[in-house]
Amino acid sequence: MSIRIALLACILTLFGCGGGNGSLTTYTVSGTVDHLSSSGLTLTNGTTTIAVAAGATRFAFPDQLTNGAAYRISVASQPGGENCVISQGGGTVAGANVGNIDVACNTVISSPTAIGIYPVATAPDGYSRAYVPVTMVGNNPVSINATLDTVSAGVVLNAFDVVPPSMVNINGFDFPAGQSTITYNGITVTNNVMTTYLNGQGAGINFGLGTLFGAYSTNGPLIRATGNLAYAQVTFGSAGDVTTAVLPILLVYQVSTSANGTALPSTVASNVFGVGGTYTPIGPLTGAFVYPGTCATPPGSSNACALLSPLRSVSFSSNVDPGFLLAPLTLQNCQIGTQGSCAAVPSLTVGVNATTTQALGFASGWTSNTSCATLNLTYVPPASVECSTYIGDLTTLYFDNHGSETRALLDTANSGMTLGTLDTGFPSTIAAGTQVTIQFGIAIRGNLADVYTYSFTAGTGNYTTTILPTTNLNDIGIGFFTTHRYYMDYETGQFGWV
Template structure:
């Protein structure tokens, strides 16, 4: 992940709600309800891999300049401790402090340890750290918003469990904006779910469709991609979003997996779809009917995704885009069919934390 240079600026984002206005004719116009804030993302590409990054420019009292992967496929903010707390507190075996918790640079680090895992059995990355609490500034000089004190996962090392190698600091900073709880701790949820959006909005966000031309090797800032706080208009059926109610489990909270069917080159199978901006390269279709993993679909393969609520999306693979692999979950230990970031170039996405539903819309 290429570090992007920015100039920090403390810009406060203000919720604008127009009040009712009495017209001279005696009629009353309806109030215009807007999102709490609208932020941009950095679109970055390297080869066939694409990423979208949300800057974090303040943690507690510490001014920083880190870029977190904007990830609809996980829940909770994970951040490397390097550069945020004194280096003397960080070892490969954990944080050095006594007692139940410690406060440093406005960050409360608790003694509750955990491991956050990303990937599947074929390529697993693990972060080792502690549950912590802090205020954050999300975004940079192009537009930002300050959070209240929220829980997050502060990690001291990150490992590739397949090669058993330690990865560089801040190489796996993730802003998980999915529903439910973090796999690291049920105390941690999406940082975008904690905003007080008032009575006119619902907790959640709307993600505009990405433009393939904006993905660059330098990292291109694109304004207006993330609208925090859902308006009644966002949730109205007339906007074209198809809403998918989510299922609750006691361990993970509300799951982002959406039931449906996938058809690839004439083969059809039931699926649990996870629409995942954090998957940078290829869609992974899990099919228990495949006796062996057949691997990558060839170029010019047609794939059609249909959810249980009637949302439909089709694409054709090429040698560089819409890359798709078919696996058997017995090999990956993951039954979910994970839809890659290429999906978001042609479609819009909405996460409704209040009503526990995901909206999908063809662009």
């Protein structure tokens, strides 16, 4: 009798306590954290809330989930000065620990914030440029000085400055068999091979005229750049001041010019930080430009996409509009890329509002009457308008007793001044010392009779002046920005100067 009781007890214990073959295996839910620099972040799975410390790179919930259990992770509270976004935060446990959740934190601009950039009189290629220091791509520390471009939009980077040479060569990225993406230190490289143009007059402006504008070079030879569409966060500013949300970037592995053929991308010309108000079209290897309204997110495999200003992918408080302000640039005689040679100056301010622009005198300045449209892209916080930096207002060009109606770009990426003189009778060259006057026809106050006049002397300093008799587009270069304040508001669709 006692033996039977003992056996019964064992059987009850076995089945009641989950022993033997009936035991339940449980799994954990965890993930990575990117760019969390302040405290206050808490995550929840609906029943348990955990705090994530500043500087943490991983998190894990203490809960144990069974196979087939559903989970959904969300942000319970945001850290100070940052906005954290979760990707792959929901799903069902499938017989393994869950570890692919990512929490990416980007900077919140609560008031217009000045960051350090490098305005340089003579870059290694002989041209005047302003450089934005890029200190991190994804979670990968880099040391890149990217040309600040007020006309084009988006981040274009030399792939060899970002990823190890084992991943890429002059013929492209090395994708493992059967894979359409490569992940490296927070960077997702897709197999979408794209092409765009660098150094071209008006390169990247959204008018369906890529071939026309790409036909003229402003800083040396026109460069056709080929690379892969990638997605990553970008940290920029001389002190690593601002981190974006995940955004599309173009990683260039090959460039070509009509004179020199195919070559590896250069550190100077192939790193671009475009803050223009529209989007830069990029297309497949046929060279055809595409103007999509949406953009795939990783691991998307769309055939075309567009690049946007990285300043759109920063978060802004309700009292600050997405955009930027550029103070007058003092070009330094220094060696960019040489440690300690160039001094960072706080000339670029991220975020604009009425208080800032009025205090700086923009109420009595000028703005373009440019066309704008709603920009609805899922990776842009917040959704805003896109406006071309092409000044379509009546603009008149005068020199050597000649006058012509033209259009204009204000272009920090142009080291010189490129003048379009489509009208007959204009000289094909312009002598150094010639006074040039450009009048913009519509002022911010709406008075059609109120014009703004910009004058400069051809051939002074490094500002080479080039005449293009076959176009009516003036590409007004960096010299303009040495004497003017300039702003662009992506939310209201305005840009102006004083």
